[in-house]
Amino acid sequence: RRDRxxxxxxxxxxxDEHGRVLPVSLGFLEPGVRYRAEIYRDGEGADFRSNPxxxxRETREVTSADLLTVVLAPGGGQAIRFTPL
Incomplete structure (x- = not known):
């Protein structure tokens, strides 16, 4: 979702309780613009039952041509903010 x-x-x-790996295309970002991605994701060994x-937190540079691999732990999630550089 784009900020207003x-x-x-x-x-x-x-x-849900099943972990997943999802490929996410960043084609929604403005072409030709580099973005800083602030990523808040499940840590090593995360699990809603034993390690909630x-x-x-990590930061990387991305463009609309990139594909992110989102790894979700059981009961987990991820949030990313993309800011133009």
């Missing part, structure tokens, strides 16, 4: 008051984009994903608070 800026050129930022937000992407969120959640899953494990998370990792």
């Amino acid at each position: 008051n800026s050129r930022d984009w937000f992407l969120g994903s959640i899953t 608070f494990a998370f990792t």
Whole structure:
């Protein structure tokens, strides 16, 4: 979803008790523009039953041509903010 008051984009994903790996095309981003992706994702060993608070924050540069692989832990999720550079 694009922010109404800026050129930022937000992407969120959640899953049930089954972990998943999802390929996500970034084709919704403006072509020719580099973005900083602030990623808040499930950390190593995250699981809603045994390790519900494990998370990792990372930053990377992306474009509309990129494909992200989103790894969701059981009962987990991910949130990403894309800000034009």
